Amino acid sequence: MRRGGLRREPGRGRTVRASGRTRVLVAVGLVAVLAAGAGTWALAEARTGASAAASAGAGAGSGPGDRYAGPTGTVTRGDLTDSEVFAGSLGYGTPTGVPGAASGTLTWLPEPGQVVSRDEFLYAVDERAVRSMYGTVPLWRDLERGTTGTDVRQLNENLAALGYDVAQDDAFGPRTQRAVEQWQRARGHDVTGVLTADDVVFVDGPVRVASVDGQLGQPASGDVLQVTSTERIVTATVSQRDAERLAVGTAVDVRVNGAGDAMSGEVTDLQPATGDDATTKVDVSVSFDAGDRQLPAAGSARIEAEGTTAADVLSVPVGALVAVDGGRYAVDVVRRDGMTERVRVVPGLTASGRVAVTGDVAAGDRVVVPA
Numbered sequence: 001m002r003r004g005g006l007r008r009e010p011g012r013g014r015t016v017r018a019s020g021r022t023r024v025l026v027a028v029g030l031v032a033v034l035a036a037g038a039g040t041w042a043l044a045e046a047r048t049g050a051s052a053a054a055s056a057g058a059g060a061g062s063g064p065g066d067r068y069a070g071p072t073g074t075v076t077r078g079d080l081t082d083s084e085v086f087a088g089s090l091g092y093g094t095p096t097g098v099p100g101a102a103s104g105t106l107t108w109l110p111e112p113g114q115v116v117s118r119d120e121f122l123y124a125v126d127e128r129a130v131r132s133m134y135g136t137v138p139l140w141r142d143l144e145r146g147t148t149g150t151d152v153r154q155l156n157e158n159l160a161a162l163g164y165d166v167a168q169d170d171a172f173g174p175r176t177q178r179a180v181e182q183w184q185r186a187r188g189h190d191v192t193g194v195l196t197a198d199d200v201v202f203v204d205g206p207v208r209v210a211s212v213d214g215q216l217g218q219p220a221s222g223d224v225l226q227v228t229s230t231e232r233i234v235t236a237t238v239s240q241r242d243a244e245r246l247a248v249g250t251a252v253d254v255r256v257n258g259a260g261d262a263m264s265g266e267v268t269d270l271q272p273a274t275g276d277d278a279t280t281k282v283d284v285s286v287s288f289d290a291g292d293r294q295l296p297a298a299g300s301a302r303i304e305a306e307g308t309t310a311a312d313v314l315s316v317p318v319g320a321l322v323a324v325d326g327g328r329y330a331v332d333v334v335r336r337d338g339m340t341e342r343v344r345v346v347p348g349l350t351a352s353g354r355v356a357v358t359g360d361v362a363a364g365d366r367v368v369v370p371a
Contacts, residue, residue, distance in 0.1 A: 067338025071371050073317035077363040080315050082307040082351040084245065086284070088236035090256050090299045092228035093285055094271070095210040098122060100220030101139070101197035102130045109216060114209045115230050119162060122201050125220045128189065133158040135202035143180075144194040147172045154202060155195060159183065206230045234265070234286045234301040237273050243282040245307050246270070253304040254288040259295055262304065263288045310349040313356040320367040321347060321355065332368040333361060340368060 100106070104125030116122055121129045135154030141147070143155055153170040160168050164179035177193045184191045189199055207227035214224030234254050238246065246252070246267050253262040265288030273281035286303055320331045322342070329347055332340040345359030361367075 068332075068334050068340050068368065069338070071369050072334055072366040073320050073369040075314055075316055075357075075361050075363055075365040075367060076354075077312065077314050079309055079311050080313055080349055080351050080354060080356050081309045082349055084242065084305050084307060086236045086238055086242065086246075086303040086305070088234045088284075088286070088301045088303050090232060090234055090295065090301045092208055092210065092230070093233050093235065093269075094283070095226035095228050096204075097213075097223030098201055098203065098225040098227055099138075100125075100214055100222060100224035101201070102128075102220050103198060104128070104220060106214050106216050106218055106220050106224065109212050109214055109224065110209045112209050112211055115206060116203075116209065116227070117206045118158065122203075123214065123220065123224050125198070128198065129187070130198065131187070131200050132207070133200045133202055134161075134205050136204060137202060139195075139197055139200060139202050142194055142196045143172055145172055145174070145177045151202070152176070155180075203227065204229070231287060232290060232295060233268070234288065234303060236284045236286075236303050237281050238284055240280060240282055243270060243284065245305055246282075246284050246303075250305065252286055252306075254286060255302045255304065256295060257300050259290070259293050263290055263293075265289075265303070308349060310356045313348065314358070314361060314363060315354040315356045316345075316361075316367050317369050318350065318353055318355050319369045321345075331357070331359075331361065334366040334368060 100123070102123075102125045106123060106125055107127045108121065108124035108129075110116065110121065110123070116132050118134055119131050122132050123130050133154070135151070135158070137151045137154060139151065141151070143152055148171050150170060152172045153168070155172070156166045156168050156170075156176055159166045159176065159179045162183070164182060166175050166179045167173070180195055181191050181193045183189075184193075184199070206229075208230045209225055210228045211226040212224070213222065213226060214220065234256070248267050248270060250267045252265045252267060254265040255262050265286045267284060268287045269283075269285035271283045271285075272279075273283050284303070316331055322330045322332060324330045324342070324344065328344060330342045330344045333343050334340050343360050345357040345361065348356035348358070350356075
């Protein structure tokens with residue numbers, strides 16, 4: 001005789017045996033949906049025929065009057081949050097090329113791993129330093145008296161940060177010209193009052209040299225350096241669907257192997273993945289606060305993102321659900337006398353191995369869960 005859980009049908013006064021096979025098959029189907037990251041329920045069809053599936057009621061007796069003594073779970077009340085974990089890696093982000101726009105021969109290059117801050121050397125041509133200034137707009141033209149624009153504002157902001165007396169606006173006026181001349185004189189450049197690619201490169205901020213592409217003795221052409229941010233970030237490649245829950249600004253938790261507890265982070269960038277995955281995948285960048293923790297130079301990491309939250313709901317373990325007629329679901333509640341009663345429920349949000357349910361169940365009820 002197949003062993004299974006017992007249920008009492010309401011209003012009939014008799015106990016009938018609940019199919020452990022049906023519960024196992026439904027749980028497997030629902031867990032598969034959860035593992036796929038759907039976070040919602042799909043109907044699973046109970047199969048028929050011979051099966052090697054273990055019975056959910058392995059702890060029940062063999063007679064119709066036996067009481068259930070197998071594994072159970074508890075109906076609980078609280079918030080249920082659909083969270084997802086993404087595998088990532090610790091690093092400094094995607095490198096960006098520094099173009100060799102200065103005219104001349106490369107005579108000095110930095111070492112990989114070196115950090116370059118404002119007004120420091122990025123590279124040198126003909127023994128003349130090309131320095132770093134901060135800004136998001138590249139130096140696409142010579143900046144001289146009378147020019148205006150965002151690139152001029154960047155220049156004025158850099159000069160002000162270096163202590164020069166300039167207006168931090170988008171106009172290259174006499175004060176900016178005077179400051180440029182003073183800056184050029186102090187650094188051994190030709191004093192022209194005109195800022196060119198022979199003088200500076202605009203980069204996003206302090207940068208770390210990831211690799212050196214240029215070669216000493218060769219013309220400064222193409223990208224001479226590859227640089228990254230100086231801040232550690234975690235990157236992951238996810239599906240376009242998963243990227244919807246990882247919008248820029250989303251708060252996440254970050255775990256780096258060997259670095260202890262989770263750290264608070266925030267999604268800072270989303271870019272189409274490169275290569276064959278460009279049309280279906282997205283590269284996600286996450287910044288985080290490591291505090292005073294010592295992090296490895298590189299390593300594996302996890303991004304933990306919360307999704308939908310169902311507040312103040314009743315939930316049961318996923319495996320407690322049983323398929324019933326008409327594509328509906330139920331749970332087998334173990335009553336105080338040890339007998340089980342099948343109670344129909346409507347499943348909702350799934351998260352962390354549990355599913356929200358509505359029906360004639362209460363917090364504290366015990367429900368049958370297959371071993």
